Amino acid sequence: MSNWIDRHIKWVFTMPAVIFVGLMMVMPVGYTLWLSFHEWSMSNIDPPVWVALENYKNLFQDELFIKSLWLMFYFTIAAVATETVLGVGLAILMNQHIVGKGIVKTLFLLPMVATPVAVGLIWVLIYEPNIGIANVFLQKLGLPVQEWLTSQDLVMPSLIVIDVWEWTPMIALIVLAGLVSLPKDPFEAAMIDGASTWQIFRKITLPLLKPTLYSAILLRMIDALKTFDIIYATTQGGPGTSSQTINIYGYVLGFQYFKIGQASALLMIFFVIVLSISIFTILLRKRAGVNL
Amino acid sequence: MSIKKHKKVKVTFTHIGVYLALFVFLLPFLWMILASFKTQVQILNTSKIFDITANFDNYKSIFKEYSFLTFIINSFIVGMGSTLLGLILGLPAAYSIARHKQQGLGLLILVARIVPGISFLIPWFIIFSKLQMIDTYTALILSHMLVTMPFIIWVMIPFFEGLPLELEESARVDGCTIPGAFIRVMLPISGPGIITSSILAFIFSWNNFMFSLILAGDKTKTLPIAIFNFISYSDINWGGLMAASVIITAPVLILALLAQRYIIAGLTGGSVKG
Numbered sequence: 001m002s003n004w005i006d007r008h009i010k011w012v013f014t015m016p017a018v019i020f021v022g023l024m025m026v027m028p029v030g031y032t033l034w035l036s037f038h039e040w041s042m043s044n045i046d047p048p049v050w051v052a053l054e055n056y057k058n059l060f061q062d063e064l065f066i067k068s069l070w071l072m073f074y075f076t077i078a079a080v081a082t083e084t085v086l087g088v089g090l091a092i093l094m095n096q097h098i099v100g101k102g103i104v105k106t107l108f109l110l111p112m113v114a115t116p117v118a119v120g121l122i123w124v125l126i127y128e129p130n131i132g133i134a135n136v137f138l139q140k141l142g143l144p145v146q147e148w149l150t151s152q153d154l155v156m157p158s159l160i161v162i163d164v165w166e167w168t169p170m171i172a173l174i175v176l177a178g179l180v181s182l183p184k185d186p187f188e189a190a191m192i193d194g195a196s197t198w199q200i201f202r203k204i205t206l207p208l209l210k211p212t213l214y215s216a217i218l219l220r221m222i223d224a225l226k227t228f229d230i231i232y233a234t235t236q237g238g239p240g241t242s243s244q245t246i247n248i249y250g251y252v253l254g255f256q257y258f259k260i261g262q263a264s265a266l267l268m269i270f271f272v273i274v275l276s277i278s279i280f281t282i283l284l285r286k287r288a289g290v291n292l
Numbered sequence: 293m294s295i296k297k298h299k300k301v302k303v304t305f306t307h308i309g310v311y312l313a314l315f316v317f318l319l320p321f322l323w324m325i326l327a328s329f330k331t332q333v334q335i336l337n338t339s340k341i342f343d344i345t346a347n348f349d350n351y352k353s354i355f356k357e358y359s360f361l362t363f364i365i366n367s368f369i370v371g372m373g374s375t376l377l378g379l380i381l382g383l384p385a386a387y388s389i390a391r392h393k394q395q396g397l398g399l400l401i402l403v404a405r406i407v408p409g410i411s412f413l414i415p416w417f418i419i420f421s422k423l424q425m426i427d428t429y430t431a432l433i434l435s436h437m438l439v440t441m442p443f444i445i446w447v448m449i450p451f452f453e454g455l456p457l458e459l460e461e462s463a464r465v466d467g468c469t470i471p472g473a474f475i476r477v478m479l480p481i482s483g484p485g486i487i488t489s490s491i492l493a494f495i496f497s498w499n500n501f502m503f504s505l506i507l508a509g510d511k512t513k514t515l516p517i518a519i520f521n522f523i524s525y526s527d528i529n530w531g532g533l534m535a536a537s538v539i540i541t542a543p544v545l546i547l548a549l550l551a552q553r554y555i556i557a558g559l560t561g562g563s564v565k566g
Contacts (some may be wrong), residue, residue: 002469009470013388014397017381017441021404024438028412028419035414042418090313096306104314106552111317113548113555115499117516118537121523122324125530133323136338169317173556226408229501233520247410254414255506264414271411278406 029271036264048261055265064241065266068249074156075245076224079163084217086164087171088209092201094172095179105176108169116166120233123162124149127234149235152242159243162230167223171216178212179205214285222278246270321541328534335530350535358532360539363518366429367540370504370514371497373433375490378440383486386448387474391457398449404442409502412438417506427509435503440493447492451485452478488554491547498544515540 005012036055038048059065098104111119126132127148135145148158186204195203228247231237237244237252244252250270254263327335328351329344337343354360389398416435417426425431455478463473479486501516508517519536522528548555 006470010388010392010394012471013384013474014394017385017445018397018400020381020437020441021400024416024434025404025407025412028415029407031415031418032411090310093306093309093313097303098307098310104310106549107314107318109548109552109555110321110545113495113499113544114321114541115516115537115544117499117501117520118324118540119320121519121533122320122537124523125327125534126320126323131336131338131530133341136341165317165320170556177556222406226410228410229499229516232505233501247408250410251413251502255417260414267408267411267414270408274408275403275406 032264032267032271035260036268037261038264039261041258042260051261055261056269058262059265059269064244064249065246067241068244068246071156071243072225072245072247075160075163075227076221078157079160079167079224080217080220082160082164083168083171083220084213086168087216088175088213090168090172091175091179092205094176105173108173111166112170114166116229117233119166120162120230123158123165124234127158150239152239155235155239155243159231159234162234163224163227166230167220171220174216175209175212178209182208211285214281218278218281218285221281222274225274225277246273324534324537324541327530328538330531332529332531350531351539353529354532354536354539358518358522358536360515360518360536363513363515364539366508366512367498367515369429370432370436370512371494373429374436374440374497375494377433378437378444378493379486379490381437382441382444383448383479384471384474386445387452387478389445390449390452391460401442401445404438405446409438413502413506416503420507426507427511429512431507432504432512432514435507436497436500439496439500439503443493443496444489447489448482448485451482455481488551491551492555495544495547498540 035048037050037052039051039054040046040048094101094104127134129135129145129147129150132148134148138145146154148154151158182205186208187200190200190204226247227245228251231243231245231248232251235243237248241249246266247270250263250266253259253266257263326342326344329346329348331345331349334340334343334345385397385401388394389401416431420426420431459477459481460470460473463477464470468476499516500514501520504514504517505520508514513521515536519533519540522533522536
């Protein structure tokens with residue numbers, strides 16, 4: 001018996017995990033695919049009805065779906081771009097001799113580990129039009145107060161600010177780790193040649209940092225596309241549908257309207273988008289010579 | 293002299309920049325703590341921001357009126373259960389993937405981390421409803437395991453790869469089976485890696501909102517759902533809400549401080565050392 005186990009150890013050790021992922025992930029995604037070709041309201045009396053590609057056709061004629069796609073990309077690109085710029089800046093600042101650097105680095109970890117729902121609710125209070133500190137601040141500066149999360153125009157930028165607050169430190173700390181491990185020679189040579197700080201940054205630091213930046217941006221992007229907690233906890237997609245990204249729209253279709261077929265079709269499209277963007281960037285990163 | 297002065301100015305500016313940034317990033321937490329000690333009247337009065345009574349009424353009320361202790365216990369049961377089971381399934385798998393270079397399986401685990409959780413929410417809801425398992429710890433733990441287990445595997449693969457192979461071989465010469473060698477020799481020397489990945493896995497489960505939103509009910513409601521329900525009342529009890537936020541974030545922040553050296557490495561799957 002123990003001989004048999006030793007000979008098949010590869011499978012004995014991995015099978016439980018693989019079966020679990022199969023049952024809890026692969027099978028459900030298959031089920032979602034099946035449901036996406038049906039119409040059903042989760043009722044026990046009326047079983048799912050086969051409608052072929054009807055759900056997908058409807059989605060592409062659904063303005064809200066197109067809007068939710070656009071909002072997802074808008075949120076992801078704006079948030080990740082801001083986080084990258086701020087994160088690199090912060091990392092370069094922190095790569096100097098700083099008194100108490102260890103504690104500073106530790107404290108910067110806090111936004112990214114704090115419970116997202118709690119973070120969202122703290123920001124709901126910060127943005128509260130009548131009592132929030134955001135408007136108190138604007139008033140002190142003599143600027144007009146804003147509606148923030150309850151304004152159709154400002155809701156997305158306000159949400160992006162929350163994401164930037166949460167995740168800029170992660171990019172900064174990853175980049176800082178990258179900066180620390182860079183070779184010293186090119187910098188010294190450039191200094192001797194009299195290069196300016198900006199030239200050194202553009203021509204030496206950035207190219208050397210490229211692999212680290214790729215990793216950081218890839219990780220952030222995959223998570224930003226899937227952002228749910230922050231948005232659902234603060235606006236639930238509102239006001240109206242102004243912050244209804246595809247993730248939120250899928251949830252609303254499925255669990256508020258019980259349009260199971262339609263929601264499943266949307267989730268399959270979302271699934272394919274996230275997976276293909278991830279695979280594409282991983283391949284891109286491989287080509288840039290970075291391992292997983 | 294002037295170069296020295298220039299350098300001094302630069303150092304000062306760097307410190308101001310870093311500490312100012314730190315202050316901005318910590319401000320929401322300070323705001324949360326401050327508000328958790330305020331009465332509703334003090335919160336509504338924005339002309340005196342630092343007017344606080346500094347008593348624990350908000351904290352007392354969320355335990356008395358909203359039975360927060362139940363939610364804390366629920367979150368602990370689900371977090372502990374899903375982390376423990378995640379370790380039991382994940383550690384051998386990670387070891388085998390590292391040891392036998394099973395890259396296909398490694399990829400499967402990576403995909404499990406990438407796939408949006410919402411893509412299996414509808415089937416889970418349907419299946420768990422049919423099995424009458426909505427609002428049970430089992431359903432919550434199983435769902436949270438899909439977060440904890442792939443994460444544990446992901447972190448532990450590079451860790452196991454760094455262990456010397458000879459250890460397993462010498463244990464086998466002494467008469468151990470491979471599982472025996474794994475449990476008696478390899479696991480004990482992997483303590484730091486296991487502890488770090490468990491802490492982070494527990495934090496992910498503790499913070500999880502989406503899965504619990506669908507699968508938890510009155511009996512098993514976890515903390516994120518409980519505080520989310522706070523804002524569905526028309527008149528938001530801000531002080532209570534912030535006290536609840538302090539209670540839900542405090543354990544995570546303490547755990548994070550314990551595991552701080554490994555968090556960045558953990559979040560990036562070992563590709564970056566923090």
